Amino acid sequence: MNDINEKIAEMVLRNHFLLLVLERFGINLGLQEKTVKDICAEHNINTSVFLAICNLHRNPNEIPELNIQIEDIRVIVNYLKNTHEYYKTEVLPKVSEQIKSITENNKDLTFILIERFFEEYKQEVFKHLEYEETKVFPYAMDLISSNNKTIDYKIKDYKNHHEDIETKLLDLKNLLIKHLPEKNDQVFRRNLLFELFRFEKDLRIHTIIEENVLVTAIENLENNKS
């Protein structure tokens, strides 16, 4: 377990996934000897929120139980928005490119189908992210910024809406690992799978932050206001 007096650089050396966490909190590298406490103070981040999210990257099965304050919600929403940006501008286009690079040189039918499968999946993920960006995040910000909320929305709608975008990812992994016949495409498949596994883990943690941290905090706020 990390603590607030630990040096952030040391934490990153132990777990390089934290590079993404820092980036999403808006913390730049050049960390020097700064501790969690120093950095969080510089960026107005609640240390327990920061540590809980770092900890999720170490062990996604330990769901954090946080006492979220109103000012933390803004930080968490920003964090989630930055994560979305990373998916939209980096991860998903990169996987698309990887798949295209094989279909361009090789007119293998199954890979053309895989390409289409992924493009459709990507659109679904985009739609899901957009829903959160246009409904859930503005609602959260509205709730913390005004005494009388102006957006007619309840967070339980989100819970119903949250469809499982992890399922198709698992389908794709199973196709690549088990079902597509053996071919001269092993390096390509390995690279693609590495990317998919990494995205899957990141997405799982992202979902936990949304469902177990943000939604819980918003529910508490809703209850206090009603």
Place this chain on the structure above:
Amino acid sequence: MGKLNYIAFVSMPTIIKEGIMTVLNSKKFNLKANTFNNIQELNNYSNKSIFDLIIINSNITGNEIKNINNLKSTIPNSKIIGIISNNPNRDFYSLLDNKIFLNDNSSKIVEIVELCLSNENKSNKKSFENKLSERETDVLKLLIQGKTNKEIADELFISIHTVISHRKNITTKLGIKSIAAMAIYAVANNIIDLNDNLNLFK
């Protein structure tokens, strides 16, 4: 020592968990146990399919019961036992493969766990044969054409219930849930001829 079995305890007071483990360890079982605070936590556990048996305390709430359904769909081969103390929830009750009552004696507990683990072994053996049966392949082909359960049932002269059960088996065997991925599976394994199904891939 028997075969190693993995058990997940969910939302379980330590004293009950330790009690059950003491009873089971005194028998021929070879067990490894993990504990989870709630169903969600188990659902998020990446290696959850390792568990042969899941023992859940009956104090869980409505929301958690929904999560049990999710859990069952992702690890259909694991058996679920509920620890029943008082006022069990009807929905919870109906999801269980078996129940242990707090006043059950140790031989009853052993009997229940033995029963669940022996069932588990049978279904495990089945799942080694991952090839689809002829009927499952028929259902798969129609699913890919976008047919509904009702249409498939009518076409194959079987009940909707049977169609649903074939669908579940297809998903378990292939590890694939979406129709789009099933279509790719079918093309890659020559189950459907693309020339006959060109309209599907436009």
